[in-house]
Amino acid sequence: MQTISEQDRRLxxxxxxxxxxEPNPYAVIGRRIGMDExxxxxxxxxxxxxxxxxxxxxxxxxxxxxxxxxxxxxxxxADEQAALLxxxxxxxxxxxxxxxxxxxxxDWPYNLYCMIHGRDRKxxxxxxxxxxxxxxxxxxxxxxxxxxxxxxQCGARYLSRATELERPPVTARRAVGR
Amino acid sequence: xxxxxHDPINETLAMSELDKQLLNEFQRDFPxxxxxxADIAARIGVTEQEVIARLRQLRAAGxxxxxxxxxxxxxxxxxxxxxxxxxxxxLEQVAALVNGYPEVNHNYEREHRYNLWFVVTAADQDxxxxxxxxxxxxxxxxxxxxxxxxxxxxxxxxxxxxxxxDRDIGEINANHQ
Numbered sequence: 001m002q003t004i005s006e007q008d009r010r011l012x013x014x015x016x017x018x019x020x021x022e023p024n025p026y027a028v029i030g031r032r033i034g035m036d037e038x039x040x041x042x043x044x045x046x047x048x049x050x051x052x053x054x055x056x057x058x059x060x061x062x063x064x065x066x067x068x069x070x071x072x073x074x075x076x077x078a079d080e081q082a083a084l085l086x087x088x089x090x091x092x093x094x095x096x097x098x099x100x101x102x103x104x105x106x107d108w109p110y111n112l113y114c115m116i117h118g119r120d121r122k123x124x125x126x127x128x129x130x131x132x133x134x135x136x137x138x139x140x141x142x143x144x145x146x147x148x149x150x151x152x153q154c155g156a157r158y159l160s161r162a163t164e165l166e167r168p169p170v171t172a173r174r175a176v177g178r
Numbered sequence: 179x180x181x182x183x184h185d186p187i188n189e190t191l192a193m194s195e196l197d198k199q200l201l202n203e204f205q206r207d208f209p210x211x212x213x214x215x216a217d218i219a220a221r222i223g224v225t226e227q228e229v230i231a232r233l234r235q236l237r238a239a240g241x242x243x244x245x246x247x248x249x250x251x252x253x254x255x256x257x258x259x260x261x262x263x264x265x266x267x268x269l270e271q272v273a274a275l276v277n278g279y280p281e282v283n284h285n286y287e288r289e290h291r292y293n294l295w296f297v298v299t300a301a302d303q304d305x306x307x308x309x310x311x312x313x314x315x316x317x318x319x320x321x322x323x324x325x326x327x328x329x330x331x332x333x334x335x336x337x338x339x340x341x342x343x344d345r346d347i348g349e350i351n352a353n354h355q
Contacts, residue, residue, distance in 0.1 A: 004254055012254055018244025021230050021237070023213055025245075041210050044247070054333040055248040057208035058233075060201055064241040065193075065338065072288065072295070086330030093337045100328040101259065108261070108292070108322055117336070145288040145295075151273040152285035155244055156257065156299035 004052060011035065011043050016155055018059075062096075062117045063150060069118040070147040073128060074110035075140055076103075082112050088135045089114045094127050110143065121146065196224060196232055198338075201241075205335025208245065248333055251326055257299040258306050261292040261322040262313075269293060272317050281309050292322065 004012075010033045019025040026044075027037040035043075047053040062070060077085055082100045089112075090098040097115040114131075118124035124146075132138055193201075199222045209217040215233075216226040236242040251257055264272045269287065276285050276296050285296040300306045314321045 009254060012247065012249065015246050018237075018246045019214075021215070021234050021245070023215060023226060023230070025214065026210075026212065037212060041212075045210055047247070052250055052253040053247045054250045055206045055335060056210075056246070057205045057335065058201060058245050059243040059248065060205065060336055060338070061240055061243050062336065064239060065201075070286075083328060083330070086328065090331040095331065096336060098329070098331040099326045100330070101324045101326050104322050104324065108324070111327075119339070143290065145290045145292075148287040148289060149273075150286055152277045152282060152296070153243070154283050155246065156249070156255070156283045156297075157280055 004047075007035070008043055008047060008052070011040060012047075016157055018155070059155070061153065066119055067117040069116075069121045069124045071116045071118070071124050071128070072145045072147070073114050073116065073142055074145070075112040075137065075142045076109045077112050077137075077140055079111065085135060085137065086112055086114075089131060092127070092131055094118065094124075095131070109141070194232075196222070196228065197236065197241075200229070200232065200236075201338055206333075251329060255299055255301050256303055256306060257297055257326070258310070259324045259326070260296055260298060260310060260313075261324065262294045262317070262319050263292050264294050264317075264319060266293075268317075272319065275316060276313060279309050279313070281305065 011029070014029050014032045020028045022028055024037070026040045029035075030037050030040040044053065044056065048056055075085070079100075086098050086100055089095055094116050095114045096117050097113070099113045100111055101113055103109055103111050116124050116127055118127060125144075128144060132140075132142075200218070203222070204218060208214060211217050213226070215229045219226045219229045222229075233242060233245065237244070262272065273285060273287065273294060276282055276294065279298070281298045281300045282296050283299055285294070287293055288295050298306050298309050300309065310321045310323055
Protein backbone atom coordinates (compact mmCIF):
# COMPACT_ATOMS: atom_id res chain seq x y z
CA MET A 1 0.00 0.00 0.00
CA GLN A 2 1.38 3.37 -0.95
CA THR A 3 0.83 6.46 1.13
CA ILE A 4 -0.66 9.48 -0.54
CA SER A 5 0.34 13.07 0.01
CA GLU A 6 -1.49 15.42 2.31
CA GLN A 7 -2.49 17.54 -0.70
CA ASP A 8 -4.00 14.54 -2.49
CA ARG A 9 -5.86 13.51 0.63
CA ARG A 10 -7.34 16.99 0.96
CA LEU A 11 -8.36 16.94 -2.69
CA UNK A 12 -10.10 13.56 -2.32
CA UNK A 13 -11.85 14.78 0.81
CA UNK A 14 -13.01 17.92 -0.99
CA UNK A 15 -14.60 15.73 -3.68
CA UNK A 16 -16.28 13.27 -1.30
CA UNK A 17 -19.73 14.73 -1.89
CA UNK A 18 -19.15 14.73 -5.63
CA UNK A 19 -18.02 17.16 -8.28
CA UNK A 20 -20.19 20.31 -8.23
CA UNK A 21 -22.73 20.39 -11.06
CA GLU A 22 -21.54 23.79 -12.24
CA PRO A 23 -19.66 24.86 -15.38
CA ASN A 24 -16.15 24.89 -13.82
CA PRO A 25 -16.36 22.21 -11.14
CA TYR A 26 -12.64 21.59 -10.72
CA ALA A 27 -12.03 25.28 -10.09
CA VAL A 28 -14.78 25.19 -7.43
CA ILE A 29 -13.16 22.18 -5.75
CA GLY A 30 -9.78 23.90 -5.89
CA ARG A 31 -11.09 27.06 -4.25
CA ARG A 32 -12.30 25.04 -1.27
CA ILE A 33 -8.79 23.87 -0.52
CA GLY A 34 -6.66 26.69 -1.93
CA MET A 35 -5.50 24.81 -5.01
CA ASP A 36 -5.73 26.16 -8.53
CA GLU A 37 -7.73 24.39 -11.21
CA UNK A 38 -4.70 23.20 -13.15
CA UNK A 39 -3.26 21.53 -10.07
CA UNK A 40 -6.61 19.88 -9.26
CA UNK A 41 -6.72 18.42 -12.78
CA UNK A 42 -3.11 17.35 -12.69
CA UNK A 43 -3.50 15.62 -9.33
CA UNK A 44 -6.70 13.78 -10.34
CA UNK A 45 -4.98 12.52 -13.49
CA UNK A 46 -1.97 11.37 -11.47
CA UNK A 47 -4.16 9.61 -8.88
CA UNK A 48 -5.89 7.78 -11.72
CA UNK A 49 -2.59 6.85 -13.33
CA UNK A 50 -1.25 5.31 -10.12
CA UNK A 51 -4.52 3.49 -9.41
CA UNK A 52 -5.58 5.25 -6.20
CA UNK A 53 -8.59 6.50 -8.17
CA UNK A 54 -10.01 3.32 -9.73
CA UNK A 55 -12.60 5.19 -11.73
CA UNK A 56 -13.61 8.80 -12.17
CA UNK A 57 -17.05 9.62 -13.49
CA UNK A 58 -20.76 9.26 -12.91
CA UNK A 59 -21.52 6.91 -10.04
CA UNK A 60 -24.90 5.24 -10.53
CA UNK A 61 -27.15 3.71 -7.91
CA UNK A 62 -28.38 0.33 -9.05
CA UNK A 63 -31.72 0.20 -7.30
CA UNK A 64 -32.97 3.45 -8.74
CA UNK A 65 -32.14 2.09 -12.20
CA UNK A 66 -34.33 -0.95 -11.64
CA UNK A 67 -31.56 -3.35 -10.59
CA UNK A 68 -33.43 -4.64 -7.58
CA UNK A 69 -32.02 -8.17 -7.42
CA UNK A 70 -28.72 -7.58 -5.66
CA UNK A 71 -26.98 -10.79 -4.68
CA UNK A 72 -23.88 -11.22 -2.61
CA UNK A 73 -22.52 -14.68 -3.39
CA UNK A 74 -19.98 -16.11 -0.97
CA UNK A 75 -17.86 -19.19 -1.60
CA UNK A 76 -15.68 -21.34 0.57
CA UNK A 77 -12.71 -22.04 -1.70
CA ALA A 78 -9.20 -23.21 -0.92
CA ASP A 79 -7.17 -20.08 -0.14
CA GLU A 80 -4.56 -20.94 -2.77
CA GLN A 81 -7.27 -21.07 -5.46
CA ALA A 82 -8.97 -17.83 -4.47
CA ALA A 83 -6.97 -15.50 -6.71
CA LEU A 84 -7.43 -17.61 -9.84
CA LEU A 85 -11.15 -18.07 -9.23
CA UNK A 86 -11.61 -14.44 -8.21
CA UNK A 87 -10.04 -13.17 -11.42
CA UNK A 88 -12.30 -15.48 -13.43
CA UNK A 89 -15.44 -14.34 -11.63
CA UNK A 90 -14.49 -10.69 -12.03
CA UNK A 91 -14.52 -11.03 -15.81
CA UNK A 92 -18.29 -11.36 -16.02
CA UNK A 93 -19.81 -7.99 -16.67
CA UNK A 94 -22.68 -8.56 -14.27
CA UNK A 95 -20.19 -9.17 -11.45
CA UNK A 96 -19.74 -5.74 -9.94
CA UNK A 97 -17.31 -6.55 -7.15
CA UNK A 98 -15.10 -9.53 -6.34
CA UNK A 99 -13.01 -9.86 -3.20
CA UNK A 100 -11.25 -12.34 -1.01
CA UNK A 101 -12.04 -11.70 2.64
CA UNK A 102 -10.98 -13.16 5.96
CA UNK A 103 -13.00 -16.15 7.20
CA UNK A 104 -14.47 -16.09 10.70
CA UNK A 105 -14.49 -19.70 11.81
CA UNK A 106 -16.61 -21.40 12.91
CA ASP A 107 -19.39 -18.89 12.21
CA TRP A 108 -18.45 -17.87 8.71
CA PRO A 109 -16.27 -20.13 6.54
CA TYR A 110 -16.63 -18.16 3.30
CA ASN A 111 -13.64 -16.36 1.83
CA LEU A 112 -14.49 -15.41 -1.78
CA TYR A 113 -17.20 -12.84 -2.45
CA CYS A 114 -18.84 -11.52 -5.57
CA MET A 115 -21.76 -9.17 -6.14
CA ILE A 116 -24.28 -9.61 -8.95
CA HIS A 117 -26.76 -6.85 -9.73
CA GLY A 118 -29.73 -7.84 -11.86
CA ARG A 119 -33.21 -6.72 -12.73
CA ASP A 120 -34.83 -9.84 -11.37
CA ARG A 121 -33.94 -12.75 -9.22
CA LYS A 122 -34.55 -15.37 -11.88
CA UNK A 123 -31.96 -13.77 -14.15
CA UNK A 124 -29.46 -13.51 -11.32
CA UNK A 125 -29.93 -17.20 -10.55
CA UNK A 126 -29.24 -17.99 -14.22
CA UNK A 127 -26.16 -15.79 -14.14
CA UNK A 128 -24.97 -17.57 -11.02
CA UNK A 129 -25.52 -20.97 -12.63
CA UNK A 130 -23.54 -19.75 -15.60
CA UNK A 131 -20.53 -18.69 -13.55
CA UNK A 132 -20.59 -21.86 -11.46
CA UNK A 133 -20.47 -23.79 -14.69
CA UNK A 134 -17.85 -21.70 -16.43
CA UNK A 135 -15.49 -21.03 -13.54
CA UNK A 136 -15.20 -24.62 -12.36
CA UNK A 137 -17.12 -23.94 -9.14
CA UNK A 138 -19.36 -26.99 -9.22
CA UNK A 139 -19.44 -28.66 -5.82
CA UNK A 140 -17.85 -25.68 -4.07
CA UNK A 141 -19.90 -24.64 -1.01
CA UNK A 142 -21.56 -21.26 -1.42
CA UNK A 143 -24.40 -19.10 -0.17
CA UNK A 144 -26.39 -16.51 -2.06
CA UNK A 145 -27.58 -13.58 0.01
CA UNK A 146 -30.05 -11.35 -1.80
CA UNK A 147 -30.54 -7.88 -0.39
CA UNK A 148 -33.91 -6.94 1.02
CA UNK A 149 -33.98 -3.41 2.36
CA UNK A 150 -31.32 -0.82 1.76
CA UNK A 151 -30.90 1.14 4.95
CA UNK A 152 -28.05 3.33 3.73
CA GLN A 153 -25.90 3.90 0.66
CA CYS A 154 -23.61 6.87 0.22
CA GLY A 155 -20.03 7.65 -0.75
CA ALA A 156 -17.30 6.66 1.67
CA ARG A 157 -15.79 9.24 4.02
CA TYR A 158 -12.17 9.06 4.97
CA LEU A 159 -11.80 11.77 7.56
CA SER A 160 -10.74 10.74 11.00
CA ARG A 161 -13.14 11.58 13.81
CA ALA A 162 -10.63 14.07 15.17
CA THR A 163 -10.33 15.80 11.79
CA GLU A 164 -14.07 16.06 11.40
CA LEU A 165 -14.41 17.86 14.71
CA GLU A 166 -11.92 20.47 13.56
CA ARG A 167 -13.78 21.24 10.36
CA PRO A 168 -15.68 24.49 10.20
CA PRO A 169 -19.45 23.99 9.91
CA VAL A 170 -19.61 25.83 6.58
CA THR A 171 -18.00 22.98 4.66
CA ALA A 172 -20.38 20.91 2.60
CA ARG A 173 -21.26 17.85 4.65
CA ARG A 174 -24.78 17.36 3.40
CA ALA A 175 -26.10 13.88 2.74
CA VAL A 176 -24.96 12.52 -0.59
CA GLY A 177 -27.60 12.31 -3.26
CA ARG A 178 -30.04 14.67 -1.61
CA UNK B 179 -35.85 19.38 -22.07
CA UNK B 180 -36.63 15.99 -20.66
CA UNK B 181 -39.05 15.44 -17.82
CA UNK B 182 -38.91 13.13 -14.90
CA UNK B 183 -41.40 10.35 -15.35
CA HIS B 184 -41.94 7.54 -12.95
CA ASP B 185 -42.45 4.08 -14.31
CA PRO B 186 -45.32 2.69 -12.25
CA ILE B 187 -44.05 -0.85 -12.69
CA ASN B 188 -40.72 -0.61 -10.98
CA GLU B 189 -40.75 2.89 -9.52
CA THR B 190 -37.67 3.89 -11.43
CA LEU B 191 -37.14 7.05 -13.39
CA ALA B 192 -38.00 6.80 -17.07
CA MET B 193 -34.76 7.17 -18.97
CA SER B 194 -34.36 9.45 -21.95
CA GLU B 195 -31.79 8.99 -24.71
CA LEU B 196 -29.77 11.74 -23.05
CA ASP B 197 -29.74 9.78 -19.79
CA LYS B 198 -28.66 6.61 -21.52
CA GLN B 199 -25.76 8.39 -23.18
CA LEU B 200 -24.71 10.10 -19.97
CA LEU B 201 -24.86 6.92 -17.93
CA ASN B 202 -23.36 4.65 -20.56
CA GLU B 203 -20.46 6.80 -21.61
CA PHE B 204 -19.41 8.84 -18.61
CA GLN B 205 -19.13 6.38 -15.75
CA ARG B 206 -15.44 6.48 -16.51
CA ASP B 207 -13.06 8.68 -18.49
CA PHE B 208 -14.94 11.73 -17.31
CA PRO B 209 -13.41 14.83 -18.97
CA UNK B 210 -10.55 16.29 -16.95
CA UNK B 211 -10.87 19.75 -18.44
CA UNK B 212 -11.91 23.17 -17.24
CA UNK B 213 -15.46 22.65 -18.57
CA UNK B 214 -16.29 18.93 -18.40
CA UNK B 215 -20.05 19.35 -18.78
CA ALA B 216 -19.63 21.51 -21.88
CA ASP B 217 -17.26 18.89 -23.31
CA ILE B 218 -19.78 16.10 -22.64
CA ALA B 219 -22.51 18.24 -24.19
CA ALA B 220 -20.43 18.76 -27.33
CA ARG B 221 -19.82 15.02 -27.63
CA ILE B 222 -23.47 14.04 -27.37
CA GLY B 223 -24.98 17.01 -29.16
CA VAL B 224 -26.82 18.91 -26.44
CA THR B 225 -26.07 22.07 -24.45
CA GLU B 226 -23.98 22.38 -21.32
CA GLN B 227 -27.08 23.60 -19.47
CA GLU B 228 -28.98 20.46 -20.45
CA VAL B 229 -26.21 18.18 -19.21
CA ILE B 230 -25.97 20.00 -15.87
CA ALA B 231 -29.73 20.19 -15.41
CA ARG B 232 -30.19 16.53 -16.18
CA LEU B 233 -27.39 15.41 -13.88
CA ARG B 234 -28.99 17.47 -11.11
CA GLN B 235 -32.31 15.74 -11.73
CA LEU B 236 -30.75 12.29 -11.82
CA ARG B 237 -28.95 13.05 -8.61
CA ALA B 238 -32.10 14.35 -6.94
CA ALA B 239 -33.90 11.17 -8.04
CA GLY B 240 -31.07 9.10 -6.58
CA UNK B 241 -30.13 7.46 -9.91
CA UNK B 242 -26.78 9.24 -9.80
CA UNK B 243 -25.07 9.07 -6.41
CA UNK B 244 -22.49 11.65 -7.41
CA UNK B 245 -19.95 12.49 -10.06
CA UNK B 246 -16.59 11.70 -8.65
CA UNK B 247 -13.85 9.31 -7.77
CA UNK B 248 -14.07 5.67 -6.77
CA UNK B 249 -11.07 5.16 -4.53
CA UNK B 250 -9.20 1.88 -4.46
CA UNK B 251 -9.90 0.27 -1.10
CA UNK B 252 -7.28 0.92 1.54
CA UNK B 253 -5.32 3.45 -0.49
CA UNK B 254 -6.78 6.27 1.57
CA UNK B 255 -8.29 5.30 4.85
CA UNK B 256 -9.42 1.76 5.44
CA UNK B 257 -12.70 -0.13 5.45
CA UNK B 258 -14.29 -3.34 6.55
CA UNK B 259 -17.42 -5.31 5.74
CA UNK B 260 -19.36 -6.26 8.86
CA UNK B 261 -22.26 -8.61 9.47
CA UNK B 262 -24.68 -9.08 12.33
CA UNK B 263 -27.34 -11.70 13.05
CA UNK B 264 -30.12 -9.48 14.35
CA UNK B 265 -33.43 -10.86 15.71
CA UNK B 266 -36.15 -9.87 13.23
CA UNK B 267 -38.04 -7.81 15.78
CA UNK B 268 -34.97 -5.63 16.42
CA LEU B 269 -33.73 -5.26 12.85
CA GLU B 270 -35.09 -1.78 12.11
CA GLN B 271 -33.89 -0.39 15.40
CA VAL B 272 -30.39 -1.87 15.01
CA ALA B 273 -30.21 -0.76 11.36
CA ALA B 274 -31.06 2.80 12.41
CA LEU B 275 -28.42 2.69 15.12
CA VAL B 276 -25.81 1.50 12.59
CA ASN B 277 -26.90 4.18 10.09
CA GLY B 278 -26.22 6.80 12.73
CA TYR B 279 -22.45 6.44 12.29
CA PRO B 280 -21.03 8.70 9.56
CA GLU B 281 -18.36 6.00 8.98
CA VAL B 282 -21.06 3.59 7.73
CA ASN B 283 -21.55 4.12 4.01
CA HIS B 284 -23.51 1.00 3.03
CA ASN B 285 -26.04 -0.87 5.12
CA TYR B 286 -28.29 -3.60 3.75
CA GLU B 287 -30.68 -6.22 4.99
CA ARG B 288 -29.86 -9.58 3.41
CA GLU B 289 -31.63 -12.93 3.33
CA HIS B 290 -29.64 -14.98 5.81
CA ARG B 291 -29.33 -15.55 9.54
CA TYR B 292 -26.65 -12.87 9.22
CA ASN B 293 -29.20 -10.37 8.05
CA LEU B 294 -27.52 -6.98 8.48
CA TRP B 295 -24.49 -6.18 6.32
CA PHE B 296 -22.68 -2.87 6.38
CA VAL B 297 -19.40 -1.27 5.35
CA VAL B 298 -17.43 0.93 7.74
CA THR B 299 -14.85 3.28 6.20
CA ALA B 300 -12.57 5.44 8.29
CA ALA B 301 -9.15 7.04 8.39
CA ASP B 302 -7.53 4.12 10.19
CA GLN B 303 -8.12 0.76 11.82
CA ASP B 304 -8.47 2.29 15.30
CA UNK B 305 -11.47 4.33 14.15
CA UNK B 306 -13.00 1.23 12.55
CA UNK B 307 -12.52 -0.85 15.69
CA UNK B 308 -14.02 1.95 17.77
CA UNK B 309 -17.16 1.98 15.62
CA UNK B 310 -17.54 -1.82 15.57
CA UNK B 311 -16.97 -2.09 19.33
CA UNK B 312 -19.44 0.69 19.97
CA UNK B 313 -22.11 -1.00 17.84
CA UNK B 314 -21.48 -4.28 19.62
CA UNK B 315 -21.67 -2.63 23.04
CA UNK B 316 -24.83 -0.66 22.29
CA UNK B 317 -26.72 -3.56 20.70
CA UNK B 318 -25.36 -6.51 22.65
CA UNK B 319 -25.07 -8.33 19.31
CA UNK B 320 -21.80 -9.70 18.04
CA UNK B 321 -20.36 -7.94 15.00
CA UNK B 322 -18.53 -10.17 12.51
CA UNK B 323 -15.72 -8.17 10.89
CA UNK B 324 -14.78 -9.44 7.42
CA UNK B 325 -11.78 -7.45 6.20
CA UNK B 326 -10.90 -7.52 2.53
CA UNK B 327 -7.66 -9.34 1.74
CA UNK B 328 -7.52 -9.05 -2.04
CA UNK B 329 -9.57 -7.39 -4.80
CA UNK B 330 -10.00 -9.04 -8.19
CA UNK B 331 -12.37 -6.65 -9.90
CA UNK B 332 -11.32 -3.81 -12.17
CA UNK B 333 -13.93 -1.09 -11.90
CA UNK B 334 -15.00 -0.01 -15.37
CA UNK B 335 -18.42 1.20 -14.30
CA UNK B 336 -21.67 -0.70 -14.43
CA UNK B 337 -22.82 -1.80 -17.86
CA UNK B 338 -26.47 -0.86 -18.03
CA UNK B 339 -29.00 -2.98 -19.84
CA UNK B 340 -31.94 -0.77 -20.62
CA UNK B 341 -34.58 -3.34 -21.42
CA UNK B 342 -35.50 -6.17 -19.06
CA UNK B 343 -34.83 -8.65 -21.86
CA ASP B 344 -31.43 -7.23 -22.66
CA ARG B 345 -29.69 -9.82 -20.61
CA ASP B 346 -26.36 -11.14 -21.80
CA ILE B 347 -26.26 -14.09 -19.52
CA GLY B 348 -22.72 -15.28 -19.21
CA GLU B 349 -21.26 -12.44 -21.19
CA ILE B 350 -17.67 -11.61 -20.46
CA ASN B 351 -16.77 -7.97 -20.49
CA ALA B 352 -14.55 -7.19 -23.45
CA ASN B 353 -12.60 -4.73 -21.31
CA HIS B 354 -11.25 -7.58 -19.26
CA GLN B 355 -10.14 -10.02 -21.89
